Amino acid sequence: MMPNQIENLSFEQRHGKDRVRVGRVWRNRDGRHFFVEWSVSISLLSDCVAAYTGDDNSDIVATDTMKNTVYVKAKECAEQLSVEDFAVKLAKHFTSVYQQVTCAIVKIVEKPWERVSVDGETHDHGFKLGSEKHTTEVILKKSGALSVTSGIEGLALLKTTKSGFEGFIRDKYTVLPDTRERILATEITASWRYSYESLFSFPQKPLYFTERYLNVKEVLTDTFFGPSKEGMYSPSVQSTLYHMAKTVLKSFPDIAAIQLKMPNLHFLPVNISNKDHTIVKFEDDVYLPTDEPHGSIQASLSRIWSKM
Structure with a gap:
């Protein structure tokens, strides 16, 4: 104003x-x-x-x-x-x-x-x-003049394999090892803005936006996981986020822009050792779930003519 x-x-x-x-x-x-x-x-x-x-x-x-x-x-x-x-x-x-x-x-x-x-x-x-x-x-x-934005809060997703993180910057404070095998878990907050800019262009079909919401949620979920048997490898949360956002824009022409927030909710490998030997050795099977602190990753993707 x-x-x-x-x-x-x-x-x-x-x-x-x-x-x-x-x-x-x-x-x-x-x-x-x-x-x-x-x-x-x-x-x-x-x-x-x-x-x-x-x-x-x-x-x-x-x-x-x-x-x-x-x-x-x-x-x-x-x-x-x-x-x-x-x-x-x-x-x-x-x-x-x-x-x-x-x-x-x-x-x-x-x-x-x-x-x-x-x-x-x-x-x-x-x-x-x-x-x-x-x-x-x-x-x-x-x-x-109209602006309509829809979204999802609290979409919790997890896959137990097909995720890694390697090749990142290393300095004297870095202790995180490279890995091609980890759990990927997140709780997605997504918002997307529709291209309708006036009451005259607003869809009149009953429950149109309810159906579109369910469709977007399905695309986000399916893209995160990949096919049910072979899955899809995630080299980083950043890469998966971008792929999810791009798939939404490709799938729904009436969505002008999308923003995704995807915290990396960590499952830390558990190894139990004393000064003499390892009592329990981690083999991609036992983890410590923790969400504090967690990685914070977010990005917006818009069509060239649009701004989020």
């Missing part, structure tokens, strides 16, 4: 409501239920400087009103919809109803409730909590 000039000072402001939690159930006529749990955060860029400088609240959208709006809009969604569609619905409301609001930023984290199976059959109304979370951020300006 453009800063205001006040008393020879530059002033920027926004206000909103964070972590509005909402659960929504949809019931089909055949008795099958669908359920989501969302944590919604709203931030409004608006012309309400007088509230800060002149004790005048007449241009403020109360944050309690924002909270109530989340529940009302969730009720209005008679059909199941993606978290991205709901974020756009909220952003459209705030930018169209309130003259003062020039831009709405809506962030939502979806908890991974998954349908359970009992005796080999999927349950009509039973769910269990999974692991990784589906995230989105929608930025909508009053003009209709």
